[in-house]
Amino acid sequence: MRLLTPTGNKRFNELIGFLCITLAVLIALALLSYSPKDASFNVSAAAIDGSPARACLTLAAQIDGCEVRTVESLAPSAGRLGILQAAFKRNHALQCGFCTAGILMSCADYLKRVPDPTETQVREMLSGHLCRCTGYTPIVAAVLDVAALRNKINESIKKEPEHA
Numbered sequence: 001m002r003l004l005t006p007t008g009n010k011r012f013n014e015l016i017g018f019l020c021i022t023l024a025v026l027i028a029l030a031l032l033s034y035s036p037k038d039a040s041f042n043v044s045a046a047a048i049d050g051s052p053a054r055a056c057l058t059l060a061a062q063i064d065g066c067e068v069r070t071v072e073s074l075a076p077s078a079g080r081l082g083i084l085q086a087a088f089k090r091n092h093a094l095q096c097g098f099c100t101a102g103i104l105m106s107c108a109d110y111l112k113r114v115p116d117p118t119e120t121q122v123r124e125m126l127s128g129h130l131c132r133c134t135g136y137t138p139i140v141a142a143v144l145d146v147a148a149l150r151n152k153i154n155e156s157i158k159k160e161p162e163h164a
């Protein structure tokens with residue numbers, strides 16, 4: 001590899017060449033060892049076989065034959081919002097929407113695993129996301145809103161007398 005530098009220093013050129021090759025090898029190794037299922041949700045979130053993954057870092061060949069769900073899967077039908085999406089709208093939990101798809105998918109997955117989270121737990125869960133607009137408080141409120149609503153529904157189902 002021959003690089004042109006303002007100084008024309010051969011040792012400098014060799015060092016730059018070595019660093020470029022090393023960087024290329026490290027990137028290749030990182031890509032080969034990366035599994036999309038290991039990643040936490042972020043901006044470009046999807047659920048691959050039910051597990052959170054970053055769609056932007058996932059090669060199509062890695063998910064051949066897998067079930068892939070995106071944020072659209074949270075809606076019961078076209079033109080209707082799912083319970084979590086409705087809570088986001090109600091609590092003003094999105095502004096520009098850049099982060100929203102990823103956060104919605106992450107929250108949906110989290111609420112399946114932790115149906116009655118505390119505010120602190122929700123904030124910890126969101127720590128892998130970057131929202132530049134909301135300050136997170138409305139997002140946390142929306143998640144807690146959904147948890148409370150689901151728990152209320154579950155309680156009323158338990159209290160309902162059985163019909164003979």
Ligand code: FES
Nearest residue numbers: 095096131132133
């Ligand atoms: S709503 Fe704009 S980044 Fe989250």
